[in-house]
Amino acid sequence: MRLPPICSLGLGVPAVLATQKVLGVGGKGNPLDDDFNKFAIDALGEFHVTGIAIAVVDGMESWAAGYGNATLPSSQNGDPIPVTPSTLFYCGSTTKAFTAATLSLMIDSGIYPSLSWQTPISTLIRDDFVLMDPYTWEQNHLTLEDALSHRTGFPRHDKSLGTFYGPDHHKATVRDLTRSLRWLPMVSEPRTKWRYCNLMFMVVSHAMQTLTGQWLGTTFRERIWAPLGMNSTYLSLEDALAGPEHLAGGYYWDYDAEVFETVSFSGLDEASGAGGVVSNVLDYTKWIRCLLNEATPLSKAGHEAIKTPRMAMSGNGKGYDSPMLYALAWQTSTYKGHRVYTHSGGMEAYGAEVYFLPDLGYGVVTLGNTALTSNYVGNILVWKLINDKLGIPESDRFDWAATAKQQLEDIVSSIDNAVERLYPDRADPPLPHLLALEAYTGTYFHPAYQNLTINLANGSETDIHRHNTKPRLRAVREDVVWQNTFDFEHVSGEFWVVFINMLKVPNGLNEEAAKAEFRVGATGRPEQLMIEFMEEGSEGVIEFEKIN
Template sequence: MVIKRSESNVMVSDGPLDKKFENLVEETLELWHVPGISLAVVDGEKTFAKGYGIAALPAVPMSPSTLFFAGSTTKAFTAAVMATLVEDNEKYPQVQWDTPIHQLIGDDFGLENEYATTHITIEDALSHRSGLPRHDQAYGATSSGKRATVKEMIHSMRHLPLTAEPRTKYQYCNLMFLVAAHIIETLTGSKIGDLMKDRIWTPLDMTSTFSDLQDAMNGKDDLAKGYFYSDSDASYHEVEWMELDQCAGAGNIISNVLDYTKWARATISKTTPFSSASLEQLLRARSIMGSEEPYTGSNMYALGWRTGVYHGQQFFEHTGGMNAFGAELILFPDIEFAIVAFANTAGTSNFVEQVLAFHLVDEKLGIPMTERFGWNKKNQAIITRGQHNSSHAKSILYPELPSPTLPPTLPLPSYTGTYYHPGYQNLTIYFDDSTKTLHADRSKSTWPEYFTFEHVSGEFFIIVTKAVGDYHALFPQVYPAEFRIRADGRVRQVGIRWEETMGEEKIWLDRVEDK
């Protein structure tokens, strides 16, 4: 067995990453059309790491030092930085897990109603139980044409509908981690990424971890390129790297598997740069996520970590997804075992990581082949269901229609114009004369979407979206839409069912009248 040491002084060797495992990696990458993956295993005092496939087409090989966007695995670091403030009762006595956010940043923070605004705490924000759902399509939207700042994004949250009472339901929400980052930056006067570096990365010797894209590009290690695979031409298409400023606290990390093993090992061994008491708080379950195979009982969400039980072993885990990148970090503290994996597509990367990570876990636990869970089958079913729902969206979303269907009240060009919602900002609808269809784009949002309106009946439409490089690249997202017309025959509003947890309710955007 060949053993060597990387530049970061982490042992790199075959171990469980043997030829048999390499064959599984190659098969799984091919199945899910992922160019490459970097993967590391922490097993007691040993670390094993390898790169497989391609980091950048046509031929830059993947390695354990290759850098990736780490996505939502960032959330555990945000919670950890918050823990350092909670610990510091001399300098920040006002910062406790149960402190209402409004007491710390005042009118910068607001939700749909006064009760939620004044009662939501730091703990609520970091455990996804604020009552605010994802509202990801509002994320980073702007009416000015410029990139929205974090503060502007937080201010717009007061206009986003809540879909649960506070502390009654788990609802994943990236925006709440922006709020956490804003709290930290407001109280300390420092950027969240700088604090992550000073308080966590530097003490753990994580020298290849960054919170700024340019810094990562200037580093000694190569940054992987992200791709999406197109069935239409059977080829990969490169996706532009994202800036990280709008992802502060929620997904603002670029790193590699070697650095992440240091974080994993410190968490397992309780040797983090903050106290064991704080680590216990970070890992304590707060929100019930629900049950799913192959886990025992309900999964729970702690503070920046998901936790549950797999074959009798408690785990702590988080996935991550950015435009054309996926991440997986899973820890089994009782057996001192962890897996870190980064890959360079969106959506399908996470499927590959899941298959490979749990194969390694099953090998470690000695799970018989006949008792192992079929991750590929599960994820292929997700894709099949999503593709079916997209291709049959009209009949699914509008099961009862008149026959024949009703024409739109007005000529389609009459529906064009700019529409505005204070949370979702501007949507400009235009008419394509060559195809006789309505279109719009959300190119200024953090996750851009491009809309095609398909008429259903009367004032009802479906919107079929095209998204480049993110999860919706696997199949189109489809939203029901409806227009409202004034008594004078002019269109006054468009309603779009962007947020699934709102049920039949839509986000209503008012038409901006021409001056």
């Protein structure tokens, strides 16, 4: 994929993009004024974002606005539906904060006398939290706190998350996902390195449901959402669609055709406490105000617990005074001497950004409906508001827009240079693969990653980045939470690069590259496929056995 120059408003952007509505209470000057509205609309056009909602909390006052389209015209719907502050969006990993906060309430309740942040997970779900043989200590000692601060030693393993399990091919539950850990490798010693892991929040979700005997969405509503009046917040796609609010459609920008493409709604059962919330910015202002004021329903101890840093994150916090730390489902650092808490979220075609600054009594949330670039625009808008609030001169502001553009270029460069990056010492000229392409086709199985069925792709199945129409090996994985395609490119001998793209969002912005090796047995046929997934560093080598 080659990115064209970032376009300005009007190039492939629907005219209704300029539509916006503002709600406000209180007597302070509205930060979402005409100048900000123009800034927001320009950012949507520049980064190809369909629509975004934003809300600001400043002490006891709040403002909210919607820009662009919640739903674009289609054959079934002839008119666009604009974003309003009440529009619902998938909120992705901002869900994690509700999981940690709800667990704090369970700890405070006294109903579960042995429950604390240091409780080993295995004592709560002993039959389900089982790890590979080398990890006996970890199985017995990894705690709830470890899981909620991403310091367990497990990487993401997101591509192992299935939607069906067992001989009966039943719909996945968080228990099924938890039990898959027994076949997954760790990549570092516990408590030594920060590695983001959605699966561990699913494990905690399962533990919480086991303790309470009820669905996590019910617990969220009883303990947090109902007390805060968050009546437009859901942990179920079906409930969100049945509610009175409009759920924004999901989109991605096709950089080749220069059009928005529709992404179908995804179910949320598997995401659970890791990323299953659907809500709007109006409800999130109630949540932000609770966090700012250290208000009920959380206790003072609960507020302190979820905000206390547990691990240093990888790399430096761009634009911040100091490196980024991770608390319980919150990233935290300082900016111009003020403590900042933040977390982002992404669900295929949606992006969320939540920020709050306790010293200022100030918070901002953005929710958008375009893959990845919603988050870029969200950060650009949030930081303009924070800098305006603090009166920071333009010359002293971190350039979030330039950073976003560079990240887009880096994504493309990373994929274009994948062979060189993953195999710098490959044979030159490359050795031929031992067998004909057809011989490598078939189904390969791993107990956690499940079936990987490789076929010979024909010329009509074009590789999006290399426009490759030659016969090649390809797998389409639809029975996983993050549906994806695997395209194999030969490197040398039995070594390959696998280009992994999102099936529902195939514009390449979430594409990854993995190392792969076919192992041919004495029979002269492939018997194993070794893949090293590389999301945020190596995720360990996964061994697939050929089963047919």
